[in-house]
Amino acid sequence: SSSRPPPQVKCTTSSADSFSPGPEAAQRASCDQSGTQMTLFIAAACTFSVAHALRTPPRVRSSSALFASGGPPQYDKIDATLVANERVGRATNLLRLESDAPLDYRAGHVLALEVEEDGEWLRGPYTVSRATKTTFDVVIRVCGRKSEVMAAAPVGSRWRFGGKFHVPILEGVAERASNVVCLATGTGLGPVLGFAEEALEASTLKLTVLAGFREAEDVCCAAAVEQLREAYPERFECRYVLSSAEGRVSSPDVLASVAQTADAETHFHLIGNGAMVNEWKAGLAKAGVPEDLVTTETYFNHKVEADDDVVDRIAAQVVAAR
Numbered sequence: 001s002s003s004r005p006p007p008q009v010k011c012t013t014s015s016a017d018s019f020s021p022g023p024e025a026a027q028r029a030s031c032d033q034s035g036t037q038m039t040l041f042i043a044a045a046c047t048f049s050v051a052h053a054l055r056t057p058p059r060v061r062s063s064s065a066l067f068a069s070g071g072p073p074q075y076d077k078i079d080a081t082l083v084a085n086e087r088v089g090r091a092t093n094l095l096r097l098e099s100d101a102p103l104d105y106r107a108g109h110v111l112a113l114e115v116e117e118d119g120e121w122l123r124g125p126y127t128v129s130r131a132t133k134t135t136f137d138v139v140i141r142v143c144g145r146k147s148e149v150m151a152a153a154p155v156g157s158r159w160r161f162g163g164k165f166h167v168p169i170l171e172g173v174a175e176r177a178s179n180v181v182c183l184a185t186g187t188g189l190g191p192v193l194g195f196a197e198e199a200l201e202a203s204t205l206k207l208t209v210l211a212g213f214r215e216a217e218d219v220c221c222a223a224a225v226e227q228l229r230e231a232y233p234e235r236f237e238c239r240y241v242l243s244s245a246e247g248r249v250s251s252p253d254v255l256a257s258v259a260q261t262a263d264a265e266t267h268f269h270l271i272g273n274g275a276m277v278n279e280w281k282a283g284l285a286k287a288g289v290p291e292d293l294v295t296t297e298t299y300f301n302h303k304v305e306a307d308d309d310v311v312d313r314i315a316a317q318v319v320a321a322r
Contacts, residue, residue, distance in 0.1 A: 075112055075163030082157045083135065089220030091142040092187060093151045097159055098135045105131035106168035107194030108297070113138065114160040115150050121160065122146040127271075127297065130194035136161075139190030139220060169195035169269055170202070172295040177267035179206040181258060183249050183280055185272030186213065186220075188299060192271060193224045200232045208261045209238040212249040212276065216242060250279055250310045259321040266321075267293045274301030282306045283314025287322065 084096035097113075105111065105128045114123040124146060129137040142151045153159075169191060173180060180199070182192045189211045199205045213219050219240050228236045239257065241249050248254075262268075268284055270277045277298045283306075284294050 077114070077160045077162045080159045080161055082153055082155055082159055085151070085153060085155055088139065088223070090215075090217040092139065092218070092220040093142060094129070094137055094139050094190070094221070095150060095153075096135055096137050097161065099161075103131055103133055103136060105136050105164065106170065107131070107191045107198060108166060108169035108172070109164050110166040111136075111161050112163045113150075115146070115153060116158075117149045122149060125165075127166070127188075127191045128194070129190035130197060137190070137194070139187045141187050166297065167295075168198075169295065170198050172269070173199070173205070173267045174290075174292045176265060177205065177293065178265040179208065179261070179263075180267045180269060181262055182207065182209045182269045182271070183276065184209065184211050184270075185249070185276050186218070186299070188272035188297070189221055189225075191297075192269070193221055193228065195269075196228055196236060200228065200235060204235075206235045207237070208258075209236075210241055210249050210254060210258070211238060212241045212243060212272070214242070215244050216240075249276055250283075250314060252313070255313060255317040259317040262318060262321040264322045267295070269295050271297045272299050274298045275304045275306075278304060279306040279310045280314055282311045284318060286311060286315035287318035289318060289322075 079100040080097040081100075082095060083098045084094070086094045086096075088094045107128055107130055109128045109131075110125050111128060112123055113126045114121045116122075122145070126138040126140065129139050131137070140147050140150055142148055182195075184192045189209070192209055192211075196207050196209070199207060209225075211219070225238045229238065239254075241247075241251070241254055246253060268280070268289065270280050277296050278301075281294060281296055285291075
């Protein structure tokens with residue numbers, strides 16, 4: 001079918017509450033920037049209940065609070081088995097877990113993932129890259145104790161997960177959009193590719209992905225990118241933007257390529273570093289892009305202020321394109 005699922009109520013995240021220890025996204029920020037450990041905060045402004053099937057006994061644990069009243073939303077803890085642990089880039093792993101209960105996840109959902117080390121459960125929020133009725137994938141940046149434990153976990157090890165927050169990327173795409181430009185940094189490319197797989201099969205959307213990394217060795221999920229390029233040569237494009245060589249995804253060359261692609265019916269999805277997300281969100285707003293044509297997910301640097309010069313450059317190119 002060429003139709004897309006209707007939009008649903010969106011759930012946003014804020015800096016009100018935290019999972020602790022900090023999640024992979026925060027650990028990635030500590031590696032990529034100052035080396036100082038950071039904590040990504042997440043709370044649901046609205047709550048999606050866990051599907052009834054995810055609470056089916058006996059393998060699903062009873063609901064348990066992570067923190068006292070006022071903390072993050074509670075979630076049912078579900079047992080799972082690690083069935084794949086693949087290195088997909090420098091210090092980047094794709095984890096696939098098989099659930100003991102039926103699943104209802106899609107690319108862009110956020111869940112709580114737990115791994116055990118010496119009797120202690122390490123946990124944090126992760127964005128689903130792709131999912132089936134029995135398995136889900138997450139892409140992690142290996143930086144810090146928790147992600148190192150996850151990356152070293154053997155196939156067959158037992159894990160826990162739960163919760164279903166945020167909105168799947170495809171559901172957030174405006175119905176009137178004819179094409180989507182995705183701007184991602186780091187492991188944000190993982191959910192974008194899962195979304196691309198869904199969208200290319202279920203709709204007529206054309207997708208352009210601009211993926212920012214520091215160096216060529218940091219590029220992740222290249223095999224999945226190539227598969228999509230081969231399967232949908234007329235509808236899927238992906239460009240890697242290396243900040244060490246050509247600047248960020250807001251560099252003049254990248255902006256020029258966006259201007260060649262975008263039009264009045266382009267939907268923009270921004271995911272990853274808060275600096276990139278905030279600058280592009282502000283630039284798109286300044287260019288007059290309607291709010292329903294922009295969706296975002298910030299992994300870290302939530303509160304960083306957008307560079308006014310970058311915002312102006314983005315706005316100028318997008319205005320020219322529209």
